[in-house]
Amino acid sequence: MLGAVMYAAGDVRVEERERPTVVNPTDAVIRLSATCVCGSDLWPWRGADPVTRPTPMGHEYVGVVEEVGDAVRNVKVGDFVIGSFFASDNTCEICRAGYQTSCVHREFVAGGAQAEYLRVPLADGTLVATPGMPEPDLVPSLLAASDVLGTGWFGAVAAQVGPGRTVAVVGDGAVGLLGVLAARQLGAARIIAMSRYESRQKLALEFGATDLVTERGDEGVARIRELTDGLGAHSVIEAVGTQESMMQAIRATRAGGHVGFVGVSHGVELPGEELFFSHVHLHGGPAPVRRFLPELIRLVWDREIDPGRVFDLELPLSEAAEGYRAMDERRAIKVLLRP
Amino acid sequence: MLGAVMYAAGDVRVEERERPTVVNPTDAVIRLSATCVCGSDLWPWRGADPVTRPTPMGHEYVGVVEEVGDAVRNVKVGDFVIGSFFASDNTCEICRAGYQTSCVHREFVAGGAQAEYLRVPLADGTLVATPGMPEPDLVPSLLAASDVLGTGWFGAVAAQVGPGRTVAVVGDGAVGLLGVLAARQLGAARIIAMSRYESRQKLALEFGATDLVTERGDEGVARIRELTDGLGAHSVIEAVGTQESMMQAIRATRAGGHVGFVGVSHGVELPGEELFFSHVHLHGGPAPVRRFLPELIRLVWDREIDPGRVFDLELPLSEAAEGYRAMDERRAIKVLLRP
Structure with a gap:
């Protein structure tokens, strides 16, 4: 599959990467409908965070569940789902207090969401399914809920x-x-x-x-x-x-x-x-997006809010580097990438 | 009157000072029943805060109103009163939100409460009278409410x-x-x-x-x-x-x-x-003691709490320097001074 990888400041390449599969029984693999470039991705792009090795990029995602591990109960193959950049069990005392990004089992969704597929750990706690397959024009707003809206x-x-x-x-x-x-x-x-x-x-x-x-x-x-x-x-x-x-x-x-x-x-x-x-x-701190996801999805689904309007540039995934440049140079507020 | 003055780190002298009088119509002058040494007084005593000129010390006080300015309505001569280290009008928007120590008219009670008399600005907003003259054994607990309990x-x-x-x-x-x-x-x-x-x-x-x-x-x-x-x-x-x-x-x-x-x-x-x-x-931040004073006075008055027990050493005002030493050397938790 294709995925964006940062090699150094200012150097993002979209290249062939191994397609992720279920590793743990609590994992899900999703096929991404849309992903995007985050303001925080600009820190390493600008050299403010070191890039010590080639790093798969991206942590904002919406898409369709392609495969689930044996222990997954809350989402199923074919569901359209949204999750946050930190996977969380959503059952520990910290999650129940609403701080899922500090979940005692939290795990950064490190596989790189600027790609065609993504493995999401702790799928039951992390992913929230929409009521059905969204109309295409809702996808950017649902994608926004994954991070920037929740944040x-x-x-x-x-x-x-x-x-x-x-x-x-x-x-x-x-x-x-x-x-x-x-x-x-x-x-x-x-x-x-x-x-x-x-x-x-x-x-x-x-x-x-x-x-x-x-x-x-x-x-x-x-x-x-x-x-x-x-x-x-x-x-x-x-x-x-x-x-x-x-x-x-x-x-x-x-x-x-x-x-x-x-x-x-x-x-x-x-x-x-x-x-x-x-x-x-x-x-x-890191926004516990999971706390807000059900409500944010409802607001988007009912068309009460239209947060997807922050995406003022849309590019194919293959042009991810241009997306980074456009945001860095403030030519775009936020760039949506289509895998 | 007698009052404690810090001349330099480790140098506190009790000396004859001018007795304060009403300066502004919103002032009150109180005759102190008890005062004390604050942990924050140890910062300059230890040299952690500079002492640039002889400084009257003390900002915790209980006592009897001796004189009030023409504009004062809420307390009268003869009342036993408690106030906080910052005078506040208790009517501005910040005070009403409970942050009297950031009152838009706040004024540090700078006259030095380790003394026989103290001028308190903005008396109506700052001072709270007890229901009557307290039993002597309640005085330390009421004094505690002036700062350490409220804090x-x-x-x-x-x-x-x-x-x-x-x-x-x-x-x-x-x-x-x-x-x-x-x-x-x-x-x-x-x-x-x-x-x-x-x-x-x-x-x-x-x-x-x-x-x-x-x-x-x-x-x-x-x-x-x-x-x-x-x-x-x-x-x-x-x-x-x-x-x-x-x-x-x-x-x-x-x-x-x-x-x-x-x-x-x-x-x-x-x-x-x-x-x-x-x-x-x-x-x-600096505790908005005034927010809590009515409730704290009630708890002390009804003998539900006994915060005065933090005073484990009592000295005449004239021995204030020994009080500083005892607290600095951790021989005392907190020192009550009797004018």
Whole structure:
């Protein structure tokens, strides 16, 4: 089968790879209907994470179950399914508390989802089947639920977004934009999107943003405070993962407010004293997408939300490298790949 | 009047100072019944915070209102009152959300409470009167409510302590011990106190600890995990403020659990990536004691709790320096000073 493999920063090749099969009785193998390039894939592409050996890429997936292990009960061959980037048993105490990405048996879906087929461990706990075969136009939105929608949603939940709250969103990538969508769904009174790119601003407004802030860093913080009677937002979703974005998020939050941080931290060191006196709540991490999947699938299936609109470029899997380049150069928000 | 002044690390003198008077119409002046030395006073005593000029010390106080400004309505001359180390208006949006220590008009009670008299700004928002003149044996417990009890309580609330939860407490000073008491009051199922000092262990057990852990750092974390099926505690109260204690608290908390940090941060830098993958909730800061004062006063007044037991040494105000030494050398948990 074809699959994307990263050899070094800036070097992704789509090549013939061995087709995965069931290894453990709890595995499923799925035939991918669509996959995509993640903002976090850009860290190694840009050299911010080392690439020590050729690495199969991709961890976002939707598709049809092709084969299941003997122990699998919850999904069957022919089901259309969605899962998250971490496989989880969904039964341990941590999963039951809603933190499936910290499941005691968690396993990164490491096989590389930018491919024609993918082995998913712990299939019963990890995969959720849709009510039937989706209409083709729903596939991008279902694919979004696999990571970016679930991650934006977790950012909003971690930031305690709710009715009457003013929300700010740091980061205008797919996760930030879907944080805006999540905030809208969760009833926020006001949603301030921070973006300086017109196409992203436009999508933010369509997803429910009520205000746009183009300034960054301290100036961005000052603008958020101006818009909130000098107090800061109740809830801030951080969807970048850098030192600047984290400090921007913390400083844009009022005392007693909540920061939900879902950008994968890179080189971040939080000053304890500032955090202490900020009085913010801080919560985040790898989004436990599995917690939200049933609800997100329902919202997409009923056409209440259309998160697939973050995919503004679609390419055949064979052109994956062009997808990386388009996202790196900000020519595309998010790239969908068709195997 | 007499008051304690710090001249340099290790140099506290009780000397004649000018007696404070009402400056603003919202002020009150109180005659102190008791005051004390705070763990945070030991930072400058030990040279960890610079002492740039002679500084009146103390910020914990109970006493009788001696004089009020023209605008004061909620307390009157003769009332026995308790307040917190930050004066607050208790009416702004931040106060109403329960974060009085970040009040938009907050003012540190800087006059030095280790003295015979103290000026308290924003008296209406800051001071809470007891139902009457307290029995003398209640005074230490009411004094504890001014800071250490309120701070331990906030630590427990910030760590989301509640029924069925396993709580660990990092730090066996007065705040940590009263975090144990708070956790018990808030219904925790299990309370693990971390202490290696016998007198503190004893008090922790009397306040409601169910387990003691004497190990620190990574070994302490490993013990907490052993005691919690490998998962970590649901709630961890951090009551020290150092890099080691913060990391101990974060690492002793299960994914999805809560750290309430109330030790004043000194030189702490939190690694973003570890925090991200830890999946903990982090909240803390200067305790909004005012939020809890009415309830804490009621519990003390009704003799349901006895937090004053953290005072294991009582000295006349004139011997304040000996109080600092006794706490610094861990001969005393907390020192009460009688003006």
